[in-house]
Amino acid sequence: MENLKVALVYNQVEQSVLAAEKLKKLLVASGNVIDQENPDIVISIGGDGTLLSAFHLYIHRLDHVRFLGVHTGHLGFYTDWRDYELEELVETLCNNQEENVSYPLLDVVIRYRDGRADKHFFALNESTIKSLHRTMVADVYIKEELFERFRGDGVSIATPTGSTAYNKSIGGAVLHPSIEAIQLTEIASLNNRVFRTVGSPLVISKEDWLEIRLPQGGEHIVTVDQFSVQQADIASVYYRVAPDKIRFASYRHMDFWHRVREAFIGDLK
Ligand code: NAP
Numbered sequence: 001m002e003n004l005k006v007a008l009v010y011n012q013v014e015q016s017v018l019a020a021e022k023l024k025k026l027l028v029a030s031g032n033v034i035d036q037e038n039p040d041i042v043i044s045i046g047g048d049g050t051l052l053s054a055f056h057l058y059i060h061r062l063d064h065v066r067f068l069g070v071h072t073g074h075l076g077f078y079t080d081w082r083d084y085e086l087e088e089l090v091e092t093l094c095n096n097q098e099e100n101v102s103y104p105l106l107d108v109v110i111r112y113r114d115g116r117a118d119k120h121f122f123a124l125n126e127s128t129i130k131s132l133h134r135t136m137v138a139d140v141y142i143k144e145e146l147f148e149r150f151r152g153d154g155v156s157i158a159t160p161t162g163s164t165a166y167n168k169s170i171g172g173a174v175l176h177p178s179i180e181a182i183q184l185t186e187i188a189s190l191n192n193r194v195f196r197t198v199g200s201p202l203v204i205s206k207e208d209w210l211e212i213r214l215p216q217g218g219e220h221i222v223t224v225d226q227f228s229v230q231q232a233d234i235a236s237v238y239y240r241v242a243p244d245k246i247r248f249a250s251y252r253h254m255d256f257w258h259r260v261r262e263a264f265i266g267d268l269k
Pocket residue numbers: 046047048049050052073076077125126161162163164165166167169225226
Protein backbone atom coordinates (compact mmCIF):
# COMPACT_ATOMS: atom_id res chain seq x y z
CA MET A 1 0.00 0.00 0.00
CA GLU A 2 1.22 3.43 -0.85
CA ASN A 3 -0.11 6.77 0.33
CA LEU A 4 -0.58 8.93 -2.68
CA LYS A 5 -0.96 12.67 -3.08
CA VAL A 6 -3.76 13.14 -5.54
CA ALA A 7 -5.06 16.26 -7.28
CA LEU A 8 -8.49 16.33 -8.91
CA VAL A 9 -9.39 18.42 -11.95
CA TYR A 10 -12.99 18.26 -13.15
CA ASN A 11 -15.36 20.15 -15.39
CA GLN A 12 -18.60 21.72 -14.23
CA VAL A 13 -20.91 19.02 -15.57
CA GLU A 14 -22.98 17.75 -12.63
CA GLN A 15 -21.92 14.16 -13.21
CA SER A 16 -18.25 15.19 -13.01
CA VAL A 17 -18.74 17.22 -9.83
CA LEU A 18 -20.53 14.28 -8.18
CA ALA A 19 -17.83 11.85 -9.31
CA ALA A 20 -15.13 14.17 -7.93
CA GLU A 21 -16.85 14.31 -4.52
CA LYS A 22 -17.19 10.57 -4.39
CA LEU A 23 -13.61 10.03 -5.51
CA LYS A 24 -12.30 12.41 -2.83
CA LYS A 25 -14.09 10.41 -0.12
CA LEU A 26 -12.86 7.08 -1.47
CA LEU A 27 -9.27 8.31 -1.74
CA VAL A 28 -9.18 9.74 1.77
CA ALA A 29 -10.90 6.67 3.26
CA SER A 30 -8.15 4.51 1.82
CA GLY A 31 -5.34 6.57 3.36
CA ASN A 32 -4.45 8.89 0.51
CA VAL A 33 -4.39 12.68 0.62
CA ILE A 34 -5.84 15.31 -1.66
CA ASP A 35 -3.00 17.66 -2.58
CA GLN A 36 -3.79 20.17 -5.31
CA GLU A 37 -0.32 21.77 -5.04
CA ASN A 38 2.20 18.94 -5.19
CA PRO A 39 0.44 15.80 -6.36
CA ASP A 40 1.91 12.47 -7.47
CA ILE A 41 -1.24 11.67 -9.43
CA VAL A 42 -3.55 14.06 -11.26
CA ILE A 43 -7.00 12.66 -11.96
CA SER A 44 -9.13 14.50 -14.50
CA ILE A 45 -12.87 13.92 -14.55
CA GLY A 46 -14.82 14.99 -17.62
CA GLY A 47 -13.61 14.65 -21.18
CA ASP A 48 -10.43 14.90 -23.21
CA GLY A 49 -10.68 18.68 -22.90
CA THR A 50 -10.61 18.33 -19.11
CA LEU A 51 -7.46 16.25 -19.29
CA LEU A 52 -5.89 18.88 -21.58
CA SER A 53 -6.65 21.49 -18.89
CA ALA A 54 -5.18 19.26 -16.17
CA PHE A 55 -2.03 18.78 -18.25
CA HIS A 56 -1.53 22.54 -18.58
CA LEU A 57 -2.25 23.12 -14.87
CA TYR A 58 0.49 20.70 -13.80
CA ILE A 59 2.93 21.15 -16.66
CA HIS A 60 5.60 22.46 -14.26
CA ARG A 61 5.52 19.08 -12.48
CA LEU A 62 5.64 16.91 -15.60
CA ASP A 63 8.62 14.91 -14.29
CA HIS A 64 6.85 14.01 -11.05
CA VAL A 65 3.25 13.56 -12.02
CA ARG A 66 1.24 10.79 -13.56
CA PHE A 67 -2.16 11.54 -15.08
CA LEU A 68 -5.32 9.51 -15.11
CA GLY A 69 -8.54 10.34 -16.93
CA VAL A 70 -12.09 9.48 -15.92
CA HIS A 71 -14.76 10.17 -18.52
CA THR A 72 -18.27 11.20 -17.69
CA GLY A 73 -19.30 11.62 -21.33
CA HIS A 74 -18.30 9.68 -24.41
CA LEU A 75 -15.15 7.54 -24.52
CA GLY A 76 -12.10 9.75 -24.79
CA PHE A 77 -8.56 9.39 -26.01
CA TYR A 78 -6.99 10.38 -22.71
CA THR A 79 -9.63 8.90 -20.43
CA ASP A 80 -9.67 5.26 -19.39
CA TRP A 81 -12.12 4.95 -16.53
CA ARG A 82 -15.87 5.42 -16.28
CA ASP A 83 -17.38 7.38 -13.41
CA TYR A 84 -19.20 4.26 -12.11
CA GLU A 85 -15.90 2.43 -11.57
CA LEU A 86 -14.39 4.70 -8.93
CA GLU A 87 -14.06 2.02 -6.20
CA GLU A 88 -12.11 -0.20 -8.54
CA LEU A 89 -10.00 2.76 -9.66
CA VAL A 90 -9.00 3.65 -6.09
CA GLU A 91 -8.23 0.03 -5.27
CA THR A 92 -5.99 -0.34 -8.30
CA LEU A 93 -4.25 2.97 -7.53
CA CYS A 94 -3.58 2.02 -3.89
CA ASN A 95 -2.26 -1.41 -4.70
CA ASN A 96 0.16 0.18 -7.09
CA GLN A 97 -0.41 -2.37 -9.76
CA GLU A 98 -0.26 0.17 -12.45
CA GLU A 99 1.43 -0.01 -15.72
CA ASN A 100 2.52 3.43 -16.84
CA VAL A 101 2.46 4.59 -20.40
CA SER A 102 3.97 7.76 -21.73
CA TYR A 103 3.15 9.73 -24.84
CA PRO A 104 5.17 12.21 -26.92
CA LEU A 105 4.60 15.94 -26.56
CA LEU A 106 5.18 18.82 -28.94
CA ASP A 107 7.81 21.41 -28.10
CA VAL A 108 6.78 24.91 -29.28
CA VAL A 109 9.08 27.94 -29.31
CA ILE A 110 7.83 31.32 -30.56
CA ARG A 111 10.63 33.64 -31.65
CA TYR A 112 10.20 37.39 -32.09
CA ARG A 113 11.72 39.81 -34.51
CA ASP A 114 12.44 42.53 -31.98
CA GLY A 115 14.70 40.46 -29.77
CA ARG A 116 12.10 39.85 -27.05
CA ALA A 117 12.64 36.60 -25.13
CA ASP A 118 11.35 33.46 -26.86
CA LYS A 119 8.12 31.94 -25.60
CA HIS A 120 8.18 28.26 -24.81
CA PHE A 121 5.21 25.87 -24.64
CA PHE A 122 4.36 22.18 -24.61
CA ALA A 123 1.33 20.90 -26.46
CA LEU A 124 -0.41 17.63 -25.75
CA ASN A 125 -2.67 17.79 -28.83
CA GLU A 126 -1.38 20.35 -31.31
CA SER A 127 -0.28 23.86 -32.13
CA THR A 128 -1.66 25.82 -35.06
CA ILE A 129 -0.64 29.06 -36.74
CA LYS A 130 -3.13 31.24 -38.57
CA SER A 131 -3.00 34.72 -39.94
CA LEU A 132 -5.40 37.23 -38.46
CA HIS A 133 -6.35 39.37 -41.44
CA ARG A 134 -5.37 37.82 -44.73
CA THR A 135 -4.01 34.68 -46.34
CA MET A 136 -1.15 33.32 -44.31
CA VAL A 137 2.18 33.15 -46.06
CA ALA A 138 4.89 31.12 -44.37
CA ASP A 139 8.17 29.51 -45.22
CA VAL A 140 8.30 25.95 -43.97
CA TYR A 141 11.78 24.83 -43.00
CA ILE A 142 12.65 21.26 -42.14
CA LYS A 143 15.87 21.65 -40.19
CA GLU A 144 17.89 24.33 -41.97
CA GLU A 145 16.40 23.69 -45.39
CA LEU A 146 13.53 25.61 -46.95
CA PHE A 147 10.98 22.94 -47.84
CA GLU A 148 8.10 24.99 -49.26
CA ARG A 149 6.39 28.35 -49.23
CA PHE A 150 2.91 27.91 -47.80
CA ARG A 151 -0.11 30.08 -48.64
CA GLY A 152 -3.50 29.38 -47.15
CA ASP A 153 -5.41 29.45 -43.88
CA GLY A 154 -2.69 28.03 -41.71
CA VAL A 155 -0.81 24.99 -40.49
CA SER A 156 -1.28 22.52 -37.66
CA ILE A 157 1.46 20.55 -35.96
CA ALA A 158 0.11 17.64 -33.93
CA THR A 159 1.38 15.02 -31.53
CA PRO A 160 0.45 11.34 -32.08
CA THR A 161 -2.31 11.48 -29.42
CA GLY A 162 -3.43 14.82 -30.86
CA SER A 163 -3.69 13.23 -34.30
CA THR A 164 -7.31 12.21 -33.60
CA ALA A 165 -8.31 15.77 -32.66
CA TYR A 166 -8.07 18.89 -34.88
CA ASN A 167 -5.44 17.18 -37.05
CA LYS A 168 -7.96 14.55 -38.11
CA SER A 169 -10.56 17.15 -39.06
CA ILE A 170 -8.15 18.71 -41.55
CA GLY A 171 -7.19 15.47 -43.24
CA GLY A 172 -4.18 14.44 -41.15
CA ALA A 173 -3.35 10.81 -40.54
CA VAL A 174 -4.11 9.05 -37.27
CA LEU A 175 -0.76 8.13 -35.73
CA HIS A 176 -0.19 5.37 -33.19
CA PRO A 177 1.15 7.02 -30.01
CA SER A 178 4.12 4.65 -29.81
CA ILE A 179 5.53 6.55 -32.80
CA GLU A 180 7.69 9.41 -31.56
CA ALA A 181 6.91 11.96 -34.20
CA ILE A 182 4.99 15.13 -34.96
CA GLN A 183 2.70 15.76 -37.92
CA LEU A 184 2.49 18.89 -40.04
CA THR A 185 -0.92 19.29 -41.69
CA GLU A 186 -2.01 22.09 -44.00
CA ILE A 187 -5.18 24.08 -43.42
CA ALA A 188 -6.70 25.01 -46.79
CA SER A 189 -3.52 25.59 -48.76
CA LEU A 190 -3.70 27.52 -51.99
CA ASN A 191 -2.46 25.35 -54.79
CA ASN A 192 -2.34 26.45 -58.40
CA ARG A 193 0.26 27.16 -61.09
CA VAL A 194 1.80 29.91 -59.03
CA PHE A 195 1.59 28.63 -55.48
CA ARG A 196 2.67 25.13 -54.58
CA THR A 197 2.88 23.07 -51.43
CA VAL A 198 3.37 19.35 -51.02
CA GLY A 199 -0.33 18.99 -50.14
CA SER A 200 -0.08 15.90 -47.97
CA PRO A 201 0.57 15.76 -44.21
CA LEU A 202 4.22 15.27 -43.24
CA VAL A 203 5.27 13.06 -40.35
CA ILE A 204 8.48 14.42 -38.86
CA SER A 205 10.79 12.19 -36.80
CA LYS A 206 12.32 13.19 -33.49
CA GLU A 207 15.70 13.74 -35.13
CA ASP A 208 14.24 16.53 -37.27
CA TRP A 209 12.57 19.80 -36.43
CA LEU A 210 10.29 22.29 -38.14
CA GLU A 211 10.52 26.01 -38.33
CA ILE A 212 7.64 28.06 -39.71
CA ARG A 213 9.02 31.49 -40.65
CA LEU A 214 6.49 34.30 -40.91
CA PRO A 215 6.82 37.49 -42.92
CA GLN A 216 7.22 40.84 -41.28
CA GLY A 217 4.16 42.98 -40.62
CA GLY A 218 1.41 40.42 -40.18
CA GLU A 219 -0.55 39.53 -37.08
CA HIS A 220 -0.82 35.85 -36.23
CA ILE A 221 -2.68 33.55 -33.91
CA VAL A 222 -0.69 30.71 -32.47
CA THR A 223 -2.69 28.07 -30.61
CA VAL A 224 -1.35 25.54 -28.14
CA ASP A 225 -4.09 23.00 -27.34
CA GLN A 226 -7.05 25.08 -26.06
CA PHE A 227 -4.97 28.23 -25.57
CA SER A 228 -4.09 30.88 -28.10
CA VAL A 229 -1.86 33.93 -28.37
CA GLN A 230 -2.46 36.66 -30.88
CA GLN A 231 0.62 38.65 -31.75
CA ALA A 232 2.40 40.77 -34.26
CA ASP A 233 6.13 40.57 -34.78
CA ILE A 234 6.50 36.77 -34.60
CA ALA A 235 9.57 35.84 -36.64
CA SER A 236 9.09 32.10 -36.52
CA VAL A 237 7.67 29.19 -34.60
CA TYR A 238 9.90 26.26 -33.97
CA TYR A 239 8.54 22.74 -33.44
CA ARG A 240 10.07 19.43 -32.47
CA VAL A 241 9.25 16.27 -30.56
CA ALA A 242 9.66 17.38 -26.94
CA PRO A 243 12.39 15.76 -24.86
CA ASP A 244 9.80 15.18 -22.10
CA LYS A 245 6.74 12.98 -22.26
CA ILE A 246 3.44 12.92 -20.44
CA ARG A 247 3.09 9.91 -18.18
CA PHE A 248 -0.22 8.22 -17.61
CA ALA A 249 -1.08 5.96 -14.76
CA SER A 250 -2.84 3.68 -17.18
CA TYR A 251 -4.11 0.73 -15.31
CA ARG A 252 -6.21 -0.35 -18.17
CA HIS A 253 -5.03 -1.22 -21.53
CA MET A 254 -7.23 -0.47 -24.46
CA ASP A 255 -5.76 -1.11 -27.86
CA PHE A 256 -5.30 2.23 -29.64
CA TRP A 257 -6.95 1.10 -32.86
CA HIS A 258 -9.88 -0.31 -30.90
CA ARG A 259 -10.27 3.11 -29.29
CA VAL A 260 -10.14 4.85 -32.69
CA ARG A 261 -12.81 2.54 -34.02
CA GLU A 262 -14.98 3.03 -30.93
CA ALA A 263 -14.68 6.82 -31.22
CA PHE A 264 -15.17 7.29 -34.94
CA ILE A 265 -16.86 4.22 -36.42
CA GLY A 266 -18.97 2.64 -33.68
CA ASP A 267 -20.68 -0.71 -33.99
CA LEU A 268 -20.36 -2.45 -37.30
CA LYS A 269 -23.36 -4.68 -36.72
P1 NAP B 1 -13.58 21.56 -27.53
O1 NAP B 1 -13.88 22.51 -28.64
O2 NAP B 1 -14.55 21.37 -26.42
O3 NAP B 1 -13.20 20.11 -28.12
C1 NAP B 1 -13.35 19.72 -29.38
C2 NAP B 1 -13.55 18.19 -29.39
O4 NAP B 1 -12.28 17.56 -29.55
C3 NAP B 1 -14.19 17.61 -28.13
O5 NAP B 1 -15.15 16.66 -28.54
C4 NAP B 1 -13.01 16.94 -27.44
O6 NAP B 1 -13.38 15.85 -26.65
C5 NAP B 1 -12.23 16.46 -28.64
N1 NAP B 1 -10.83 16.12 -28.39
C6 NAP B 1 -9.91 16.77 -27.64
N2 NAP B 1 -8.73 16.15 -27.68
C7 NAP B 1 -8.91 15.05 -28.48
C8 NAP B 1 -8.04 14.03 -28.93
N3 NAP B 1 -6.77 13.99 -28.58
N4 NAP B 1 -8.55 13.09 -29.78
C9 NAP B 1 -9.84 13.13 -30.16
N5 NAP B 1 -10.70 14.07 -29.79
C10 NAP B 1 -10.23 15.04 -28.95
O7 NAP B 1 -12.18 21.98 -26.90
P2 NAP B 1 -11.37 21.19 -25.81
O8 NAP B 1 -12.18 20.08 -25.23
O9 NAP B 1 -10.73 22.19 -24.91
O10 NAP B 1 -10.21 20.53 -26.69
C11 NAP B 1 -9.29 21.32 -27.37
C12 NAP B 1 -8.98 20.58 -28.63
O11 NAP B 1 -10.10 20.60 -29.48
C13 NAP B 1 -7.87 21.18 -29.44
O12 NAP B 1 -6.63 20.76 -28.99
C14 NAP B 1 -8.21 20.70 -30.84
O13 NAP B 1 -7.54 19.50 -31.13
C15 NAP B 1 -9.68 20.34 -30.79
N6 NAP B 1 -10.40 21.15 -31.77
C16 NAP B 1 -10.86 20.54 -32.88
C17 NAP B 1 -11.48 21.28 -33.87
C18 NAP B 1 -11.94 20.55 -35.08
O14 NAP B 1 -11.85 19.34 -35.12
N7 NAP B 1 -12.38 21.28 -36.09
C19 NAP B 1 -11.66 22.63 -33.73
C20 NAP B 1 -11.19 23.24 -32.57
C21 NAP B 1 -10.55 22.48 -31.59
P3 NAP B 1 -14.14 16.02 -25.23
O15 NAP B 1 -15.56 16.30 -25.57
O16 NAP B 1 -13.95 14.67 -24.58
O17 NAP B 1 -13.49 17.15 -24.48
